[in-house]
Amino acid sequence: MLTLDGVSKGSWAHFAHDADIGVRGVAPTKAEAFRQAAFALTAVVTDPAGVRTTDAVPVFCQAPTDELLLVEWLNALIYEMAVRAMVFGDFSIDIEGESLRATAYGEAVDIARHEPAVEVKGATLTALKVSHGADGWHAQCVVDV
Amino acid sequence: MELSTLVRRSDYEWWVPQTGTMRVPGIIYGSETLMRDMDEKVREQVTNVAMLPGIQRASYAMPDAHWGYGFPIGGVAAFDPDEGGIVSAGGVGFDISCGVRTLHTGITVEQIEPLKRELAHQLSRSVPAGVGSHGRIHLDDRELDAMLEGGARWAVQCGYGVEADLDRIEEHGCMEGAVASAVSVKARRRQQDEMGTLGSGNHYLEIQHVAEVHDAEIARAFGLAVNDVVVSIHCGSRGLGHQIGTEFLTDMAIAAPRFGIVLPDRELACAPVESDLGRQYLGAMRAGINCALANRQIITHLVRQAFATVLPQAALTLLYDVSHNTCKLESHPFNGASREIFLHRKGATRAFGPGHPDLPTGLRDTGQPVLIGGTMGTASYVLVGTSRSEALSFSSSCHGAGRAMSRHQALRTWRGRQVIDELAARGIIVRSPSPRGVAEEAPGAYKDVTVVVDAADAAGLSRKVAKLLPIICVKG
Numbered sequence: 001m002l003t004l005d006g007v008s009k010g011s012w013a014h015f016a017h018d019a020d021i022g023v024r025g026v027a028p029t030k031a032e033a034f035r036q037a038a039f040a041l042t043a044v045v046t047d048p049a050g051v052r053t054t055d056a057v058p059v060f061c062q063a064p065t066d067e068l069l070l071v072e073w074l075n076a077l078i079y080e081m082a083v084r085a086m087v088f089g090d091f092s093i094d095i096e097g098e099s100l101r102a103t104a105y106g107e108a109v110d111i112a113r114h115e116p117a118v119e120v121k122g123a124t125l126t127a128l129k130v131s132h133g134a135d136g137w138h139a140q141c142v143v144d145v
Numbered sequence: 146m147e148l149s150t151l152v153r154r155s156d157y158e159w160w161v162p163q164t165g166t167m168r169v170p171g172i173i174y175g176s177e178t179l180m181r182d183m184d185e186k187v188r189e190q191v192t193n194v195a196m197l198p199g200i201q202r203a204s205y206a207m208p209d210a211h212w213g214y215g216f217p218i219g220g221v222a223a224f225d226p227d228e229g230g231i232v233s234a235g236g237v238g239f240d241i242s243c244g245v246r247t248l249h250t251g252i253t254v255e256q257i258e259p260l261k262r263e264l265a266h267q268l269s270r271s272v273p274a275g276v277g278s279h280g281r282i283h284l285d286d287r288e289l290d291a292m293l294e295g296g297a298r299w300a301v302q303c304g305y306g307v308e309a310d311l312d313r314i315e316e317h318g319c320m321e322g323a324v325a326s327a328v329s330v331k332a333r334r335r336q337q338d339e340m341g342t343l344g345s346g347n348h349y350l351e352i353q354h355v356a357e358v359h360d361a362e363i364a365r366a367f368g369l370a371v372n373d374v375v376v377s378i379h380c381g382s383r384g385l386g387h388q389i390g391t392e393f394l395t396d397m398a399i400a401a402p403r404f405g406i407v408l409p410d411r412e413l414a415c416a417p418v419e420s421d422l423g424r425q426y427l428g429a430m431r432a433g434i435n436c437a438l439a440n441r442q443i444i445t446h447l448v449r450q451a452f453a454t455v456l457p458q459a460a461l462t463l464l465y466d467v468s469h470n471t472c473k474l475e476s477h478p479f480n481g482a483s484r485e486i487f488l489h490r491k492g493a494t495r496a497f498g499p500g501h502p503d504l505p506t507g508l509r510d511t512g513q514p515v516l517i518g519g520t521m522g523t524a525s526y527v528l529v530g531t532s533r534s535e536a537l538s539f540s541s542s543c544h545g546a547g548r549a550m551s552r553h554q555a556l557r558t559w560r561g562r563q564v565i566d567e568l569a570a571r572g573i574i575v576r577s578p579s580p581r582g583v584a585e586e587a588p589g590a591y592k593d594v595t596v597v598v599d600a601a602d603a604a605g606l607s608r609k610v611a612k613l614l615p616i617i618c619v620k621g
Contacts, residue, residue: 016551018184018211019218019347044552045276046581068395075391082335082384085277109277116276117581118346118552119621121239122391125398125412126214142214144239144387145346145552 010136012040015127017142022127023074024140030066030130031093033137034073034100038091041074041123044145045081046114051089053105062099066130070139073100074123078143085109087116118145146183157208157604158537161188166409167195174538174604175208179596186212187219193409194222198417199230201479201486207493207543208600209592213238215412218492221541223477225486226418231406232426233415234397236489238470239390241430242437243348243381245516246314246466247527247613248445250374250452250459254354257374257456257616261574264352264455265617269576271451272350272444273342275621276579280341282443289333292340293325296435297466300442310445312505313463314438315495322474323435324428328385329392332429335384336436341443345582345621347545348380349518350448352617353525359609363529366511367464369611376461377525377613378444379518381470382437389433393426418487427472434471441466464527465514467494469544477539488539496530496542496607515607517598518545521575521618522568522588526598528607542607546594555590556581564588568618577620586620 010027021044025036042048057080061072073093081087088106109116126142151173152160159180161171171191175183187210194216195204201223210219215235224230250257257264273280284292292299297318298311311318343350355373358364369375382389397414400422406415416422445463452459472489497504497513504513512530519525523546534540550558561580564587568575577583595612602609 014553016553018213018551019548021552063395064399068398071395075395078391079331079335079388082387083337085279085338111275111277111578114276115579115581116345117556117579117585119276119344121387122394124214124239125235125394125414128411144214144390 010036012036014040014043017126020142020144022140022142024138026136026138028136030137031095033139034070034095035091035093037070037074037139038077041077041120041143042088044120044143045116045118046087048089050114051087052107053089054107055086055105057084057104059102059104064098067128069098069100070130071123071125071128071141074141074143077104078120078122080104087114120145146180146185146188148180150188157600161192167192169195169200169203171195172203173206173210174600174606176600179208179600183210184212187217190215190217190220193413194220196409197231197413197415198406199224199226199228201225205538205541207541207606208604209543209545209547209597211547213491215410215414216489216491219543220491221489221493221538223486223488223539224418225484230418230487231415232418232423232472232487233413233489234390234393234426235412235414236491237390237430237472238491239387240381241386241389241433241470242468243470244437244466244468245377245379245518246441246445247464247516248376248461249368249464250376250461252374252456252459253372254374260455261617265574265576267451267455268350268448268617269619271447272619274578274619275345275582278342279338282340283337284340290325292439293328293432293435294323296320296438297442300439305443305446310442310463314466315468318438320431320434322427323431325432327425327428328389328432332385332388335388339383340440341447342383343444343619343621344380344383347586348621349521350444350619351377351615353377353613353615355611356614357612359611363511363610367514367527367610369527375613376448377516377518378441380440380444382433383440385436386433389429393429396422430472434468437468465516467516469494477535490541492544493541494544495540496534497540498530498532498534515542517543517594519594520546520588520591521586521615521620522573523594525613526594526609527611527613528598528601529610531605531608533605534607537604538606543597543601546591546597548590549592550590552585555585555587559584559587573615574617575620582620
C-alpha cells in the first residue's frame with residue numbers, strides 16, 4: 001500500500017490526441033504508475049497541487065487485464081468526480097491481481113480557486129498501455145473530454 | 146495524410162481501396178488541402194471500420210474527420226443485422242447524441258444590441274454551465290425512467306417547451322426503442338444533478354446573427370434572413386450518456402472474442418446487433434439519445450425564460466435539432482429495394498434530402514437543416530440535406546470544425562482573459578466560469594469551419610444556406 005508520504009516516486013504527463021487528451025503515469029511500481037496517471041487525470045481538470053485533500057473517497061475496481069484495470073481505475077475516479085462534484089489531489093493505491101483498492105483524497109469543486117477547465121467524460125482504450133520497461137512502469141490512455 | 150495511398154474519384158472524394166480483410170472500400174470526403182492536413186490515423190481507422198462484420202457499401206469519413214477511438218470522429222458506417230452486422234459503443238462515442246439545436250428569436254441585431262450585456266448576464270444565470278455545476282431539476286427513479294423513454298416529448302409534457310418543438314427534432318423528439326432498465330444505477334446517479342446543464346469543453350449556448358445567406362430560397366423556407374438573431378445550443382446526454390459509453394465500451398472489448406469477432410483494433414469494441422449485449426447497448430444508447438433530447442429541450446426552456454425577462458417581444462421557435470453521436474435503425478435504398486440498417490454517425494450529422502418521409506411537413510420540400518457549430522469567435526453554418534447525399538454517405542454530413550491544436554498547446558498560447566477581451570473588442574460577449582476553459586477553447590485552437598463546410602457543400606453532402614456569427618457565448 002502506498003501512503004501519503006509526500007515523496008514523489010514517479011511522474012505524470014499529458015500527451016496530445018486531437019480533441020482529447022492522453023494521460024500517462026511513470027513510476028517504479030505498477031500501483032504508483034496508476035497513481036501518477038490519476039494525477040494526470042486531475043490535471044486535465046485543474047492543477048492537482050491546488051487541490052486540498054480533506055475528504056477521502058474509497059474506490060474499488062476489478063478487470064481481467066492490467067490495461068483494462070487502468071481504464072476501470074480512471075473511470076471510477078471520473079465517476080466519483082462527477083457524482084460528488086469533487087476534484088482529487090492525492091491517492092493511495094493497492095493492486096492485487098485483478099483488483100484495485102484505493103482511497104482518493106480531495107475536496108468539493110471550488111470554481112474560483114480550481115478554475116476547472118473541462119469535464120472528463122470517460123477513459124478510452126485509445127493509446128492504452130500498461131507496461132514495464134527499463135525506466136519502470138508506464139500506465140497510459142486517452143481520456144475523452 | 147499521404148494521398149498516394151488513396152484513389153481520387155473527384156475533387157472532393159477519395160477512396161481507400163478494398164484490400165486484405167476489408168469488406169468494403171473506404172471513402173473520405175474533403176478538399177485536397179483538408180486531406181493533406183488530415184491525420185494519417187483517419188485513413189487507418191476508416192480502413193479498420195471497413196473490416197467489421199455486416200458493413201454496407203463503404204466506411205465513410207466526413208470532411209472534418211479526425212482521429213477518434215476505433216471509429217474516426219466524422220465517421221459514418223452502416224451495418225446489416227441479417228449479415229451479422231454489429232453495433233459499436235466506440236462508433237457512437239461517450240457523449241451520446243451530442244448535438245446542436247438552433248432557434249429563431251424573431252428579433253434583429255439592431256434590437257438586441259442595446260440589451261446584449263443584460264441578456265448575456267441573464268443567460269449565464271439561467272443555464273448552469275461548467276464543471277461541478279448542477280441543474281435545478283432533480284428526477285426520482287420513476288421520473289428518470291419516463292425521461293429516458295420519452296426524451297424531449299417527456300420534457301414538453303412536463304412543461305419545458307411546446308408541442309410544436311417536437312416536429313423540429315430528429316425522431317420527433319423521442320427515440321423509440323429506448324430501454325430505461327438497460328441504464329445502470331451509476332449512469333442514473335451521474336445524471337441526478339445534471340438535467341438542464343450545458344456541460345463544458347466545446348459545449349456552448351450562443352446568441353448569433355445571420356451574417357450571410359447563400360441559398361435565398363431555402364433560407365426563406367427556413368425563416369432565416371440577414372440580421373436575424375438566432376440561438377444555438379450545443380450539448381449532449383451529460384453524465385448519463387458518458388457512463389453508458391464507458392460501461393459498454395469495456396463490456397464490448399471483453400466480450401468481442403466470445404462473439405468470434407476479429408477486431409483489427411481493440412478500440413473497435415462491438416457486439417452483433419442480434420446478441421444480448423448488442424440489444425442491451427441499443428436500449429441503453431437510445432435512452433441516452435432521449436436524455437440528450439430532453440436536456441436540450443430543458444435548456445431551451447431556460448433560454449426562453451431568460452429572453453422573456455430581457456426581450457419579451459422575442460418569440461423563440463425551433464428551427465431544428467440535430468444529433469451527432471448516434472446509431473440509428475434507418476431505411477436506405479439498395480439496388481432499388483429498401484433495407485433497414487444500423488447507421489453509426491460518430492461526429493457526423495444526419496442530412497436527409499428533400500422528400501424524405503421522416504421530415505416534418507414544413508421541411509419535407511427543402512430537406513433537413515444541417516447545423517454546423519463553429520467556435521466562440523468564428524462562424525457557424527446552417528446547411529440543408531441534399532438528394533445526392535443518400536448515395537454519397539447514407540445521407541450524412543460533417544458536424545463541425547475539429548481542433549487544430551491540443552488543449553495543452555492552446556493553454557500555452559492564450560490566456561482566458563485575453564481571449565475574452567479580444568472577443569469583446571469585436572463585439573462578442575463571452576460568459577464562462579472558467580478562464581482556463583476559455584483559453585482551451587480559443588477560436589484559434591480550431592480549424593477553419595468555413596473550409597470544412599465548403600468541402601461538404603462541394604462534395605454534395607449538404608448545401609450551404611446561411612452563415613451565423615456569434616454575439617453572445619455562454620461556455621462551461
